[in-house]
Amino acid sequence: MIGLYTAAEIRAAEEPLLAAGPEGALMQRAATGLATVCLRMLGSAYGRRITLLVGAGNNGGDALVAGAHLAARGARVTAVLLDPGRAHPAGLRALRRAGGRVLDPTAEDNGLDRADLVLDGIVGIGGSGGLRPRAAALAEQAARGPGLLVAVDVPSGVDADTGAVHGTAFEAGTTVTFGAVKPGLVVGEGKGFANEVRLVDIGLDLPPARTHQLTDADVALRLPFPLPGDDKYSQGVVGVAAGSSVYPGAAVLCTGAALRTRPGLVRYAGTAADGVRAAWPEAIVTDGRPADAGRVQAWVVGPGMGTDDAAERVLTEVLASDLPVLVDADALTLAARRPGLVRDRSAPTVLTPHDREFARFGNEVGSDRLGAARGLAADLGAVLLLKGEATVVADPSGTAYVNGTGTPWLATAGTGDVLSGIVGSLLATGMDAAEAAAVGAHVHGRTGQLAAARGPLVAGDLLRRLPDAIRRIQQAAGFVPIGLGDSAP
């Protein structure tokens, strides 16, 4: 698992290393790793034009020291100092010694229109609020130029903890981050500014993370294989209460996804019974109530079910069980009206809202998606899976996951019903509810990527590609999407 750490957590882990000295050692490690990544991106340094955008803090210091390494290898390095009187003194000396040029921010020709690479050292984890006007103007000018755009630690203008961006931010193609990945690089608006994230190990001794991102290897370990002694019941039976005679599609997609994820046994109960029977002869189907379906180990309730009195009775019945329940779509609308139905449960509940469904519980998601998910999870005593470009999962204790897979092609009707079926089927195996949600989101995203490789996708394509996506995840065990070890020479 990749641990995601806030600025405060990073600073706390840096403290003992800074106290133990020697002075500047951490910055040297960070800057060496940063320069190594830049060298790899450029192929070679000699004669290359590099512009450093340098703020007044240590983030600017990192850029200056990395710039000195690159200048020493023959790059033509120009540093634009946002606050010339306060630039990191040792970094500035190092750059000058290596032959770098230094400009103030009002210089007419700052080289951004012809740089091969731009290093953004305006502000890192010490940033607060939106970028100040001069910094914002330089970030925008860099984005218009031809150079590779590399952010130092965090793209300036992105909140490292939340991913919030107020106004503008540096549009990095690559972000070289130090010590640990920050949540703001992989969630919310920040994800789109950080893009490819490279982690440089600077030797921090970090405590266990509160926020995680799963890799294929993590997910492969958690996807249960059927064992020789298994039968169709022992792997966990999923119950699906979804769809309606008017909207059978959601029930068909949800049941199909549960079958394709963990094809032990899926039971369906609801008024879309005919449609489900026709699409999935493998499922055991009743047009009665959940109680008529037979025994299950977890329920999925809500997609396409409607919000009338009959639907509310189904939801109430399912939530009254002592089984794990995934609540989605129409059932979320109903649960938002009667949150006590969720709060009063002792068995695990997983809620899977998108932003509009989330808002029905009383607060907008806002720009801190992790914070919002954690808040509602704690309030309801449930696992919250907040869908989006980077789906977030939080449990009531504050443990959270940010999903790292997926594609915007998933923004199409019915893909959420597929996610519910996948997670429901993992819940039925007895997996911890937050892990089931996080593993399900990862599998769903990989399936979307696989389907999108063939062109525009519809939700049904996900069902066809799910087995292959699971097989590939299992094969790729050991693959880590974020580059580690770049501080090595």
Ligand SMILES: NC(=O)C1=CN([C@@H]2O[C@H](COP(=O)(O)OP(=O)(O)OC[C@H]3O[C@@H](n4cnc5c(N)ncnc54)[C@H](O)[C@@H]3O)[C@@H](O)[C@H]2O)[C@@H](O)CC1
């Ligand atoms: N503590 C350490 O020894 C280490 C720190 N490191 C680097 O140091 C950074 C943190 O350094 P600092 O604590 O000095 O803080 P930063 O350098 O991240 O930010 C502080 C500077 O940014 C300016 N600033 C803040 N908000 C701004 C905004 N909205 N618009 C424009 N300017 C803004 C402040 O005026 C100040 O000059 C990390 O991100 C990392 O790059 C690394 O070198 C590793 C070791």
Ligand SMILES: Nc1ncnc2c1ncn2[C@@H]1O[C@H](COP(=O)(O)OP(=O)(O)O)[C@@H](O)[C@H]1O
């Ligand atoms: N821009 C996006 N990038 C990546 N994934 C997205 C994007 N927009 C939506 N998704 C994903 O697509 C799915 C849509 O679910 P949902 O909104 O519930 O659709 P429906 O209710 O039609 O099934 C979610 O898994 C969500 O995370």
Ligand SMILES: [K+]
């Ligand atoms: K930066």
